Each structure stands twice: as C-alpha cells, then as structure tokens.
Amino acid sequence: MNEILRMEHICFSYEKNHPVLNDISLKITEGEKIALLGNNGAGKSTFFLCCNGILKPDSGCIYLKGKKLTQNRKDTFSLHENAGLIFQDSDHQIIGGTVETEISFGPMNLKLPPYEVKERTEKAIAEMHLENFRNRAPQYLSGGEKKRVGIAGILAMKPKLLLLDEPSSCLDSANAKLLEENLEKFALLGFPLIISTHDVDFAWKWAKRILIFHQGRLVADDSPEKVFARKSLLHTCGLTQPLLYQTGELLGLNPLPKTIEELSLHISSSPA
Amino acid sequence: MSRHPSMDVLCASSGLKKISPGRKFSFALYCMVLSIAGKNPWMGFFLAALLSGITLLAGKISLGNYLRLLSVPFGFLIVSCITLLIDMGQCGLWHGSLLGVNLCITKTSLSQAILVLGRSIGALCALYFLSLSTPVPEIIGVLAKLRVPGFFTGLMYLIYRCIFILFSMHHSMKTAAKSRMGFRDYPTSLSSVGKIYANLLHRSYSSAMEMFHAMESRCFQGEIAFYDFSHYSTNKKQKILFTLAYVFLFALFTLFSQKEIL
Numbered sequence: 001m002n003e004i005l006r007m008e009h010i011c012f013s014y015e016k017n018h019p020v021l022n023d024i025s026l027k028i029t030e031g032e033k034i035a036l037l038g039n040n041g042a043g044k045s046t047f048f049l050c051c052n053g054i055l056k057p058d059s060g061c062i063y064l065k066g067k068k069l070t071q072n073r074k075d076t077f078s079l080h081e082n083a084g085l086i087f088q089d090s091d092h093q094i095i096g097g098t099v100e101t102e103i104s105f106g107p108m109n110l111k112l113p114p115y116e117v118k119e120r121t122e123k124a125i126a127e128m129h130l131e132n133f134r135n136r137a138p139q140y141l142s143g144g145e146k147k148r149v150g151i152a153g154i155l156a157m158k159p160k161l162l163l164l165d166e167p168s169s170c171l172d173s174a175n176a177k178l179l180e181e182n183l184e185k186f187a188l189l190g191f192p193l194i195i196s197t198h199d200v201d202f203a204w205k206w207a208k209r210i211l212i213f214h215q216g217r218l219v220a221d222d223s224p225e226k227v228f229a230r231k232s233l234l235h236t237c238g239l240t241q242p243l244l245y246q247t248g249e250l251l252g253l254n255p256l257p258k259t260i261e262e263l264s265l266h267i268s269s270s271p272a
Numbered sequence: 273m274s275r276h277p278s279m280d281v282l283c284a285s286s287g288l289k290k291i292s293p294g295r296k297f298s299f300a301l302y303c304m305v306l307s308i309a310g311k312n313p314w315m316g317f318f319l320a321a322l323l324s325g326i327t328l329l330a331g332k333i334s335l336g337n338y339l340r341l342l343s344v345p346f347g348f349l350i351v352s353c354i355t356l357l358i359d360m361g362q363c364g365l366w367h368g369s370l371l372g373v374n375l376c377i378t379k380t381s382l383s384q385a386i387l388v389l390g391r392s393i394g395a396l397c398a399l400y401f402l403s404l405s406t407p408v409p410e411i412i413g414v415l416a417k418l419r420v421p422g423f424f425t426g427l428m429y430l431i432y433r434c435i436f437i438l439f440s441m442h443h444s445m446k447t448a449a450k451s452r453m454g455f456r457d458y459p460t461s462l463s464s465v466g467k468i469y470a471n472l473l474h475r476s477y478s479s480a481m482e483m484f485h486a487m488e489s490r491c492f493q494g495e496i497a498f499y500d501f502s503h504y505s506t507n508k509k510q511k512i513l514f515t516l517a518y519v520f521l522f523a524l525f526t527l528f529s530q531k532e533i534l
Contacts, residue, residue, distance in 0.1 A: 052489045077491055085489045091440075092482040095433050096498055097409020104499035109491035117499045135503070137284065137407065139436040157490060 001029035003066055004161050004192050005051065005083060010060035012050055020046045021057070022216040028161060028192050033183075035203035035224075036196040038213035039238045044196040045088070047213065048163045051194075053079030065160070081110065084159030088166045090146035094138040099130055099149050102138060106157040124152040128182070144175025151182065162186060164195045168202065180206070204228060204242035205258050212237055225256065276340060279403055287332040288405035292504040295514060297414045300402035304395045306521055312528040313390025319521075323397040327404050342400065349392050357385035408432045413500065426496035430483070434476070441475055442468065 005028045012021040020043050028034065038044050049055040050062075053076040062069045064082055069075040087093045096102025103124050107117040125134055128148040133141060138149060147167065154162065164183075168176045183206070187193055194211075197203055203210060203224065210227040212220035214237045220227045228234065228245050241249075244263060248256035257263035283289070288296065303323060307316045327333055357377055361367070364378035402411070409429065416425045445468045449455065454464035487496075 049485065054485050054488050080489055080491045085486075087482065087486050087489075089482065091437050092479060093486040095429060095483065095487065095496070097407060097412070097429065097432070098501075100501050101409065101498035104501070105487075105496070106490040108497040108499055109493060114499065118501075121499060121501075134501075137280070137409075138433075139280075140284070153490065 001031065004028050004030060004064070006063040006066075007051075008061045008063070010050060010057045010062070012046060012055060012057050020216050021050065024060070024218050026211065026218065026221060028194065030192055031187065031190045032192040033187050033206060033208045034192070034194045034211060035207035035209070036194055036211045036213065037198070037200065037203055037237070037239055038196075042213040042237075043216040044213055045165055048085055048165055048194075048196065051079070051161075051163055052083045052085040053077075054085075081157055082160040084154035084157060084162050086147075086150050086154055086162065086164045086167060088169060090143070090150040093150045093153065094146060096138065098135050098137060099141070099152075100125065100134045102149055103130075103152045103156050106153055110157065120156040120158065124156040127155055127185075128152040142175075143170045144172065144178065147171060147175070147179065148182075159191075161192045162194070164193065166196050166198070168197070168199065200228075200239055201242045201244065204245055212239070277337060279341060280407070282333055282337060282341075283404055283407050285332070286405045287330050288326075289407070290504065291405070291510065292502070293406045293410035293414050294417065295510070296402055296406050297411060299514060299517070300398045302518060303398040303401070303521070306525045307394025307398060308391050310391065310394075310525060310528060311387075313387045315525055315528040316390030316392070316394030318524065318528075319394035320397040323394075323401040327397075327401050331401075331405050333404055338400075338404075341404075342396070345396055346393075349389065349396070352392075353385045353389045356388055357381050413498075422495040422497070429496050434479070434483075437479060438472065438476060441479075442472055445471060 006026070008025050010021055010024040011019055013019040024047065036044050036047070046055060050057055056071050056076075062079070064075075064078060069079065094102050096105055100121055104117050104121045107120045112120070125131060128151055130145075130148060130152055133145060133149075138146060141149065151164075167179055167183075171179060180202075183193060183195070195203075195207070207224055210220065210222060210224050211218060212227065212233070219237065220230065220233060228241050231241070234240060244257050244259070247263060248266075251266070253263075253266050257266055303319050307319050310316060324338070328335060328338055358375050359378055359381045360374060361376045361378075362374050364376040365382060367374065367376035369375065409432065412425050412428045412432070415428070416422070449464045449468060453460070455461045
C-alpha cells in the first residue's frame with residue numbers, strides 16, 4: 001500500500017513544559033480505516049490540527065507521500081490541501097452564504113480555474129446528496145445537513161486523506177447512519193480515513209486499525225482485536241471494551257462478531 | 273427564538289428573490305438617491321408607497337411582518353421629525369406652552385419636518401425593498417463586483433455568518449439560565465444577563481479561533497473568495513420593465529422638483 005502521511009517523533013505544546021503531543025510516530029497508507037480513541041484532552045484534536053498543518057510541531061518530521069515537509073508556506077499549503085480536516089462543529093467550518101458558495105471556498109483558495117472550481121463543487125454536491133439544498137443558507141440547515149456540507153467542502157479540495165473530528169457528535173441516528181454509509185463509500189474509493197471518536201462500539205465495527213491517545217502519547221496502534229483485548233490499557237485510558245466484543249467473549253465466539261447480524265448468525269448456527 | 277420570522281427568513285421566501293441582485297441593488301440605490309435628492313417630500317412619499325407595494329405584492333411579504341419591521345426605524349423617524357417640527361417662540365401656525373416653555377410650529381419648521389419625513393421614508397422603504405428581496409451574501413457579492421476591497425466584503429461575510437452563531441449561542445444560554453430560575457426577579461435577571469454576555473464574549477473569542485483554523489485548513493490566504501453561481505436569467509421583459517421604471521421615476525422626480533412643498 002502507498003504511504004500517504006508519515007509522522008516521526010512529533011511533539012507539540014501550547015505552553016512550555018506541558019506537551020499536548022509527545023513523541024508521536026505513525027504511518028498512514030492508502031485505504032486505511034483508522035479510529036482514534038482517547039479521553040477529552042488526550043490530544044486527538046491537536047493531532048488532527050498538526051496533520052492538517054494548522055499547528056506546527058515543536059519537533060519531529062512530517063512526510064507527505066514520502067516527501068519530507070518543512071514548515072514553509074508551500075509545504076503547509078500542501079498539507080492543508082492533502083489532509084482534509086472535517087471539524088467537530090460544522091458551524092465553525094461553514095462561512096459561505098449558501099451551500100454551493102461554501103463548497104467552492106476551498107477550490108477557490110487553491111486558485112483553480114473557474115471551470116474546475118465549478119466542476120469540483122458540482123461533484124461534491126452530488127457526492128453528498130446536497131442537490132436540494134444548494135441555494136439554502138447554512139444557518140437553516142439541520143446538524144446532519146451541515147455536517148454533509150462540511151464534508152463536501154473538503155471533498156471539493158480532492159484531499160488524499162480525510163480526518164474527521166468526532167463526526168457523529170450531535171447527529172441523530174438517521175444522519176449518523178448516512179454518515180457511516182458515506183464513510184464506507186470513501187473507504188471504497190481508497191481514501192485513508194482517520195476518525196476521532198469516543199464511541200468504542202463504532203470503532204470496533206468500522207475500523208481496521210485503532211489508535212489510542214493518552215495524555216498526549218500514542219499508547220496503542222494495532223488491530224481492533226488486539227487493542228480491545230488489552231483490558232488494563234483500556235482501563236488506564238478511561239475506555240471500555242465494545243459491547244459486541246464483550247458478548248462474543250462471553251459466548252466464546254471466534255471470530256468475535258463486529259455487528260448484530262454477525263452475532264445472530266453465530267448464535268443461530270451454533271448447536272443448541 | 274422569536275415567534276416572528278426574521279428579515280433573513282422573509283427574504284429567503286420573497287417572490288423577488290429570482291431577480292438579479294445587481295438589478296435590485298441598483299434600483300434600490302436609484303430610488304434612495306431620488307428620494308434624498310428631491311426638494312419635494314412627495315417624491316419620497318410616492319417612492320415609499322411604490323416600493324412598499326412592490327415588496328408586499330410582488331415580494332409576497334405579509335403586511336403585518338412589513339409593518340412590524342418598519343415600526344422601529346419609523347418610530348425613530350417620527351421622534352426626529354417632532355423635534356424638527358417644534359420651535360421655541362410664540363408665533364407661527366400654532367403655539368402653546370409646556371412646563372413654562374413657549375413652543376410653536378412655524379411654516380418653515382413644518383415644511384422642514386415634512387421634507388425630512390418624506391426623504392427618509394422613501395429611502396427607508398428603498399432599503400427595506402432591497403433587504404426583504406435580496407439575501408445579505410448576494411448584496412455582499414454585488415459589492416464585491418463593484419470592486420469594494422476584499423477585506424471589507426470578507427469581513428461582511430464573516431460578521432453575517434457569526435451573527436447566527438452568536439444568536440444560537442445566546443438562545444441556548446438564555447434558555448439554560450431560564451431553566452435554572454435565572455430570571456425570577458429583577459436583580460437575578462440583571463445578574464444573569466451580565467453573565468450571559470460575559471460568557472458570550474468568551475465563547476465568541478474561542479469560536480473565532482476555531483473558525484479561523486477551519487478557514488486556514490482550506491488554504492485561506494487572506495481574502496475570502498467564493499465562486500459566482502449566478503442563477504438569474506437576463507429576462508428581456510424584466511429589462512424593459514426596469515428601464516421604464518427608471519425613466520418614469522426620473523420624469524416624476526423632475527415634475528415634483530418644480531412644485532412647492534406646501
């Protein structure tokens with residue numbers, strides 16, 4: 001798999017002697033589905049801001065598609081463009097007067113020719129099913145619709161990696177399901193996805209790789225099966241095992257079920 | 273939130289929203305200039321009637337909402353006109369005394385008050401015609417096309433967007449305070465209002481930071497630019513109608529300028 005982003009020994013602090021990110025090293029390759037877990041204040045959002053180039057690390061190196069980046073303007077822009085960041089609160093991300101102008105903001109900043117800005121905007125609108133809202137003012141959209149506008153705004157920039165900061169917070173179940181479907185679609189297109197979440201059940205079901213941040217350190221980076229087997233680590237980080245993981249363990253199932261459908265299939269196929 | 277629809281909501285449902293914002297902007301500006309430049313108040317009164325008619329009938333804004341929105345500036349206008357109308361002294365069309373002070377209305381003060389009223393009400397209705405038919409981002413778009421510096425139009429976009437975020441924050445804080453009996457009596461209300469505004473200031477600062485980060489993450493380079501998705505047809509009928517209106521209003525302006533005020 002092609003490497004998209006690599007971080008080596010990244011450290012960052014807002015105040016001296018209070019590191020928010022401490023010696024973070026990881027590699028993200030094409031098509032990966034990564035869930036980022038950790039308590040509030042563990043450094044998840046700061047990590048995303050560093051990945052996107054908004055915050056500049058105090059030390060360490062960032063590589064984008066194998067190329068070592070410096071902290072100059074060109075490289076920072078390259079990170080902004082390639083590591084698309086979808087913010088937790090869509091209200092802070094949306095600045096346009098209508099949905100379509102909002103989506104055109106990123107491509108316009110890339111100084112693309114007008115026909116390409118239009119083409120990218122139309123494509124992002126279609127991908128996020130926003131055709132009926134294109135002329136609507138963002139302040140009159142629901143939370144789920146705003147989230148879709150935020151994602152469309154990033155997709156229009158054609159990033160190589162998507163970073164989603166707690167995307168399902170403030171979403172009702174219908175919109176959360178729609179978001180999951182979209183994430184699945186992006187994964188099939190080969191986008192590496194990193195999702196910051198508190199929902200261990202979602203992480204267990206969706207992710208192929210789990211990262212756990214604790215007090216600014218990356219304390220776990222492995223497959224969901226291996227990470228959720230480490231009970232003491234989960235306890236230290238204030239996390240619990242997913243419900244389906246626990247159920248599967250109690251029933252002695254192998255492999256452990258990731259969805260309710262898998263669990264019921266196991267139960268129905270097991271001898272009475 | 274208020275039970276009454278805001279100007280923004282009324283504008284979004286206006287029957288005039290399909291007309292090019294540039295055309296509405298220039299027409300409103302033209303009416304404003306004619307109203308203010310007129311030496312006769314009747315031009316202003318005529319424009320007020322005409323523009324109110326367009327806003328109510330073609331724009332499909334209800335009379336109740338229109339009068340409600342107009343009531344605040346109209347109230348200020350009436351107070352201003354009363355101060356112009358009343359002079360000190362004992363001669364003129366009317367005179368009386370209030371708390372030992374002699375007050376009067378002269379022919380000059382009356383014509384001056386009516387002139388100011390006519391001019392202001394015409395300009396006010398022109399402004400309401402524009403505001404109730406053209407969403408703010410479209411007006412800013414017109415200003416950008418008129419080469420208003422990007423810094424100002426960018427600032428306008430952000431202020432407009434932040435108003436709604438602040439309103440929503442204020443609404444949730446007020447509801448939370450109400451639910452904890454924060455408005456049970458006058459002193460508690462004063463204290464709650466103070467706390468709400470202090471918190472609002474703090475929250476708006478952190479929101480501004482987040483907003484800036486979100487803009488930076490999309491390669492913001494100091495100037496806010498959006499693609500111009502104009503969906504307005506250049507209708508020939510509309511063009512003729514606007515041209516006729518310009519000519520008719522100018523003729524009327526010339527006619528009114530030759531007449532005495534009173």
